[in-house]
Amino acid sequence: MFIAASAGNNGDDPLDPSIRYPAKFPNTIAVGATDINDVRRNYSAYGAEMDAMAPDGVTSTSMFGTNNYAYAITGTSYSAPHVAGQAALLFSLDPTLSWQQVRDFIRYSADKVSGMGDQDFTYQYGHGQINVFKALPQEKGYGHITTTLTLYNDIEFKGDVIIDEGVTLTIKPGVTVAFAANSDVQNEGLYSGLGELIVKGKVNFEGTEEQPIIFKSTSGNPQSWGGIRFEDTSDDFSVITHCQIEDAFIGLHLDRASSSVNDNTLIHEYHNIGYSF
Numbered sequence: 484m485f486i487a488a489s490a491g492n493n494g495d496d497p498l499d500p501s502i503r504y505p506a507k508f509p510n511t512i513a514v515g516a517t518d519i520n521d522v523r524r525n526y527s528a529y530g531a532e533m534d535a536m537a538p539d540g541v542t543s544t545s546m547f548g549t550n551n552y553a554y555a556i557t558g559t560s561y562s563a564p565h566v567a568g569q570a571a572l573l574f575s576l577d578p579t580l581s582w583q584q585v586r587d588f589i590r591y592s593a594d595k596v597s598g599m600g601d602q603d604f605t606y607q608y609g610h611g612q613i614n615v616f617k618a619l620p621q622e623k624g625y626g627h628i629t630t631t632l633t634l635y636n637d638i639e640f641k642g643d644v645i646i647d648e649g650v651t652l653t654i655k656p657g658v659t660v661a662f663a664a665n666s667d668v669q670n671e672g673l674y675s676g677l678g679e680l681i682v683k684g685k686v687n688f689e690g691t692e693e694q695p696i697i698f699k700s701t702s703g704n705p706q707s708w709g710g711i712r713f714e715d716t717s718d719d720f721s722v723i724t725h726c727q728i729e730d731a732f733i734g735l736h737l738d739r740a741s742s743s744v745n746d747n748t749l750i751h752e753y754h755n756i757g758y759s760f
Contacts, residue, residue, distance in 0.1 A: 489559035491528035533609035537565035592617035657694035664702035679709030690725035700730035
């Protein structure tokens with residue numbers, strides 16, 4: 484069971500600013516409060532048990548009394564639900580995760596804000612300000628993508644990434660997708676020791692001439708990742724255009740795929756394109 488709890492609103496108490504129970508328990512996620520500028524609220528309790536920070540003071544549609552809506556409500560009690568929602572999203576994407584794994588995703592994907600002074604952990608901020616996108620399963624660097632997703636930022640994978648049936652992955656122009664060289668944590672693909680992007684659903688990889696989508700190895704060495712492989716996607720029409728695929732064993736492997744492949748560049752592959760029918 485995953486439990487996110489508010490750290491407490493006694494951080495400005497000179498006698499006892501410590502984190503309150505139940506957030507203080509080791510099997511609970513302690514959540515502190517930040518303002519709109521990611522600065523810790525002075526009343527947010529702190530201590531060695533702090534896990535992460537989340538905003539409060541935001542407009543709420545919660546009802547208080549009769550026909551009264553709360554506005555800019557504050558307190559760590561309004562920060563903890565952000566983390567609970569983040570955990571729920573992670574569990575929905577991968578129900579096999581343990582609460583400890585979800586906790587670690589939240590901790591280590593947190594943004595290191597200026598108040599942390601370039602440290603990875605502080606008593607005041609824990610591991611930093613939560614970043615929901617960075618904690619999503621693709622940030623593990625491998626595994627199944629089980630819900631429709633759009634990537635807006637560069638990303639690095641450490642093993643096979645599988646786009647499940649019925650799921651669409653969209654990558655925006657200018658994004659670079661790098662696979663760790665000669666690394667395959669998931670090991671579900673054809674090539675042992677080489678990470679692959681395995682498509683069982685649908686992809687929209689529509690780069691532009693000015694901003695191609697780049698798929699490559701982290702090392703830049705030829706044949707140091709597996710490539711993009713479609714597995715019997717004849718019912719899902721995919722688009723791959725203005726993509727640059729580098730360093731793969733097979734750049735594109737189309738296995739009974741329904742797709743539009745146009746204006747792409749393949750560099751340093753052992754095989755540029757493979758077909759299976």
